[in-house]
Amino acid sequence: MHVVRIFSGTIGAVLHDRIVNPKTATVKSKAVGVYTVRRTRQGKFILPPARPWAIDRIEGNGPMTLIISEPQTRKLIDMPAAVKLVEQIFRARAAGKTRNVPRRRLKGSQKQLNMMAAWSAESDLICLRSYAAGANIITLFDGGKGGAKGGIAAIVNMGFLSSLRTGAASGVAAKYLAPASSKVLGVIGPGWQATFQVEAIAETCDIEQVVVWGRTPKRRNDFIKQMSKIVKADWKEVDTIDEVESVSDILVVSTDSSTPVATGNSLKNNVLVASIGANSTVKHEVSQNLIRRMDYIVVDDVAAAKADSGDLVEACQTSIGRWEDIVPLEKVIAEGVPQPRPKRIFFQSNGIADEDLAVGKYVVDQAKRKKIKLKIVTEI
Numbered sequence: 001m002h003v004v005r006i007f008s009g010t011i012g013a014v015l016h017d018r019i020v021n022p023k024t025a026t027v028k029s030k031a032v033g034v035y036t037v038r039r040t041r042q043g044k045f046i047l048p049p050a051r052p053w054a055i056d057r058i059e060g061n062g063p064m065t066l067i068i069s070e071p072q073t074r075k076l077i078d079m080p081a082a083v084k085l086v087e088q089i090f091r092a093r094a095a096g097k098t099r100n101v102p103r104r105r106l107k108g109s110q111k112q113l114n115m116m117a118a119w120s121a122e123s124d125l126i127c128l129r130s131y132a133a134g135a136n137i138i139t140l141f142d143g144g145k146g147g148a149k150g151g152i153a154a155i156v157n158m159g160f161l162s163s164l165r166t167g168a169a170s171g172v173a174a175k176y177l178a179p180a181s182s183k184v185l186g187v188i189g190p191g192w193q194a195t196f197q198v199e200a201i202a203e204t205c206d207i208e209q210v211v212v213w214g215r216t217p218k219r220r221n222d223f224i225k226q227m228s229k230i231v232k233a234d235w236k237e238v239d240t241i242d243e244v245e246s247v248s249d250i251l252v253v254s255t256d257s258s259t260p261v262a263t264g265n266s267l268k269n270n271v272l273v274a275s276i277g278a279n280s281t282v283k284h285e286v287s288q289n290l291i292r293r294m295d296y297i298v299v300d301d302v303a304a305a306k307a308d309s310g311d312l313v314e315a316c317q318t319s320i321g322r323w324e325d326i327v328p329l330e331k332v333i334a335e336g337v338p339q340p341r342p343k344r345i346f347f348q349s350n351g352i353a354d355e356d357l358a359v360g361k362y363v364v365d366q367a368k369r370k371k372i373k374l375k376i377v378t379e380i
Contacts, residue, residue, distance in 0.1 A: 022300040044241065045319025059156045068367055069377040076366040077161070079199045082168035082359055085333040089358040090121075090172060094334035097121040098354045102304040103279075108132075118353035119143060120361075127357035129162075136162060138353075138360045154364045158356060161363065165355040169300055169329075170252065170274045177298060178330050179270040181236065183208040185233075186248030186261050188241065188287075189255035190223030193276060195230075197252045201274075202231045204302050205250065209227045209234040214243040236271040242266040253277060261312075264290025269343055276349045281310045286346075291315045296342035297326045304350040312348055 019108040050062040063206040068076075084192050092098050101117040113132040119125070124143035131137070136158045142151050174182070178201075185207045187194050189216075198210060210233050214220040228235050245251060253262045256279040260272070265288055273294070278285045291297070291311060305312050306323065315321040329347070367374055 066154040084170040094330035116353040132359040169198035171200030182249035194254040292297040294346040
């Protein structure tokens, strides 16, 4: 015996519940009329052709899998929600309620597959993040709590969400690590990732001015034109690294550089530097001099930093820093910043999969709540 639950095109109220025999059944519904659900030899249940209804769950065949596209993710979450979710997942991590596998890489002939994974005790979902070239997804697996049969709950495009959660992590870091009354945010590298950085930090800090340095005036101008519509502040472009370093209370370095860009020569005495671009050992966006000048170094995940932070790996290899002195952000959130408060603080963000899990689960939940039309499959 199998339970077939029929939905009308979206994830919404059940139109009909019916026990059906192993082969066929006639289903009556005031909403859609009378039709037959047929079971194949392979165990699949098939609806009539051209019927816009989806099977939610067939007992014995496993749960449905939702597929959520990038345009849909943009409609289901915003930065304030992402900041809240990422802070919550850091607290869960501090309490030992998540598990993470840092990024791993597999090289092909031309492209590279990147993979990382996480599990949350609260949701009992296992998240596999994988991306190569332009393809970027998470797969959410049921962890099996309460006798659940497991299976794939959802596949979610992460093109937008990965940048959103990276920005949110910096916003959370700024909330706890930025100097008191920080007003000036500096940006080195006004690209796609920096848009999320600025929005997130403006969400957690009372930013009055944003100062931007980029390699070309056009890129600076385009960035300011775009972001001034989102973040209300005094926007200013500068021509040198020293100019942006000298005025910033919070400095975001967001580049794809293989050689250091931020020198640290002109930093204020009280400053937070957030580096988010150097996510492999061959990338370097801040100088060793800048790291040497820091009083306190925080990372989103120590294991990820050891594997992926080119700048910190070099610093620890040359005895400028020591891994045992580098602090995970969840410890700061749970226990607070040490006192007396360090003046110059460096935050390195490399990305970890429980952040992907946090925003991905939220998007899935919102899709269900708002009854968004989604692609749904019962077997993969």
